[in-house]
Structures are given as structure tokens and as C-alpha cells.
Amino acid sequence: MNLRRLRNHLLARLIERRPSLFLRLKGLTQHRLATDADFLRVHARLVRAGDCVQRLPERYHLWALARAAADQPGAWAEAGVYRGGSAEIICAAKPVTTALHLFDTFGGMPAVAPGDGAFQPGDFADTSVASVRSRLAGSGGVEFHPGFFPDTADTPALRATRFQFVHLDLDLYQSTLAGLEFFYPRLLPGGVLISHDYGDATVPGVKQAFDDFLRERPERVTPLWLTQGLLIKLGHSMPPTAQ
Numbered sequence: 001m002n003l004r005r006l007r008n009h010l011l012a013r014l015i016e017r018r019p020s021l022f023l024r025l026k027g028l029t030q031h032r033l034a035t036d037a038d039f040l041r042v043h044a045r046l047v048r049a050g051d052c053v054q055r056l057p058e059r060y061h062l063w064a065l066a067r068a069a070a071d072q073p074g075a076w077a078e079a080g081v082y083r084g085g086s087a088e089i090i091c092a093a094k095p096v097t098t099a100l101h102l103f104d105t106f107g108g109m110p111a112v113a114p115g116d117g118a119f120q121p122g123d124f125a126d127t128s129v130a131s132v133r134s135r136l137a138g139s140g141g142v143e144f145h146p147g148f149f150p151d152t153a154d155t156p157a158l159r160a161t162r163f164q165f166v167h168l169d170l171d172l173y174q175s176t177l178a179g180l181e182f183f184y185p186r187l188l189p190g191g192v193l194i195s196h197d198y199g200d201a202t203v204p205g206v207k208q209a210f211d212d213f214l215r216e217r218p219e220r221v222t223p224l225w226l227t228q229g230l231l232i233k234l235g236h237s238m239p240p241t242a243q
């Protein structure tokens with residue numbers, strides 16, 4: 001076992017066996033995490049796996065927003081899955097009857113534009129549909145859409161789907177813009193779209209895509225700790241009251 005894996009393994013054991021000590025070391029003794037054993041269990045699994053790009057606050061936001069969406073109608077989606085780390089958090093919060101659509105090439109980054117920072121085509125290639133499918137095997141309702149997004153979303157069934165919860169983690173300008181163009185019109189009123197890297201200056205395409213897409217629309221992005229941006233679809237699903 002190399003040093004990084006050993007460190008991850010020991011930290012995961014600490015979270016599992018001594019959660020209050022872990023929270024004390026993090027300065028989080030007053031936080032509601034202390035009573036959220038389900039979240040700490042997923043967090044420990046991700047620490048052990050060592051392959052999820054979300055950090056603790058970002059994991060918690062995904063978890064908390066997905067849990068809040070769990071009693072609402074509509075499908076869920078993630079675009080930008082890589083090895084399934086963030087999808088594992090979403091699955092842990094998901095009712096078994098809710099559909100979760102996962103979009104990724106599962107073979108690495110597609111073409112990268114000059115404004116996309118240091119990314120290279122083929123980054124994140126050390127994954128596969130089979131490995132992510134096996135990682136999420138305990139969760140029902142998960143549908144895989146491998147290949148180039150948004151081409152993989154261009155089916156009659158997906159075009160007709162309405163979403164309550166969407167996680168974007170696509171890193172690139174064109175991919176993020178395509179995510180907004182596909183999901184925004186299909187997001188239910190009050191539905192949540194959260195993106196990783198919105199506040200990360202080394203991933204400039206993500207904020208640029210939001211800025212460009214929202215210029216003519218009423219919604220605004222709330223920047224979250226550490227890098228995420230949160231968009232809530234305006235409108236309401238109640239029929240207008242009779243005059």
C-alpha cells in the first residue's frame with residue numbers, strides 16, 4: 001500500500017470509528033454533521049477510494065441539496081461523472097424510485113478549447129462505464145449515457161424528461177454551456193442545478209458559460225464554498241389562482 005492510500009485508509013477509519021474526534025480535528029463540533037451518520041458513511045467511503053474531486057464542503061452541499069430534493073417530483077442527473085465519486089453521494093441521497101441519469105464519455109475529456117485552462121483531451125480517462133456501474137450497483141434507477149454530451153441526451157425520452165436535481169461537473173466551457181442549454185429548460189420550477197468549479201479560477205470555462213447563458217435570463221448563481229455555484233429555477237408549479 002503506498003503512502004497516499006495508507007493515509008486515506010486511516011482517515012476513513014477515523015471517520016467511521018471516531019466521528020466526533022474527526023469533527024473535532026476539523027473544528028466542526030457544533031456542526032449538524034455530528035448527527036448525520038449517513039453522510040459521514042459516504043464521506044468515509046470516498047476518502048478511502050481517494051478518487052472523488054469534490055472536497056468535504058462540496059460533498060456536503062451535494063448531499064444536502066439532493067436530500068432536500070428527495071421528496072420532490074422529477075428526475076435527477078449528473079453530467080461529468082468520471083469514476084463515480086460524486087454520483088455515489090447523489091445515489092446515497094436518492095430515493096430508489098427516482099431516476100438518475102449519468103452522462104460522461106467514461107473515456108476522458110473531449111476536445112479542449114484554449115480558454116479552458118490547463119485541461120487536455122483525454123484527461124480523466126482512467127475510468128469505465130463498467131467500473132462506475134459496479135460502484136453504484138446497490139442503487140436502483142441509475143441510467144448510464146456514455147459518450148459525448150449533449151449528443152447522448154438527444155433522445156425522445158430524455159428530451160421529454162423533467163429534472164428536479166442536476167449536478168454539472170464538466171470543467172469545459174462548451175460542455176458546461178451544453179449542460180445549461182439542455183437542462184435549464186427541463187428543470188422544474190424550484191429545481192436545483194449545482195455546478196462544480198464555478199468559483200475556481202483554474203477552470204475558467206465554467207463561470208464563463210454560466211455568465212453567457214444567464215445574461216438574458218432571470219436566475220442568478222449563488223457561489224458556494226469552495227468552488228460550487230448554485231442555480232435555482234424560478235417560477236412555481238402551482239396553477240395560477242382564479243381571479
Ligand SMILES: C[S@@+](CC[C@H](N)C(=O)[O-])C[C@H]1O[C@@H](n2cnc3c(N)ncnc32)[C@H](O)[C@@H]1O
Nearest residue numbers: 052053080082085086104105108124149169175
Ligand atoms: C472533473 S471530472 C468529473 C468528476 C466527478 N464529478 C467527481 O466528483 O469525481 C469531469 C468529467 O467531465 C467529462 N466531460 C467533460 N466534457 C464532456 C462532454 N462534452 N461529454 C461527456 N463527458 C464530458 C470528462 O470525461 C470527465 O470525466
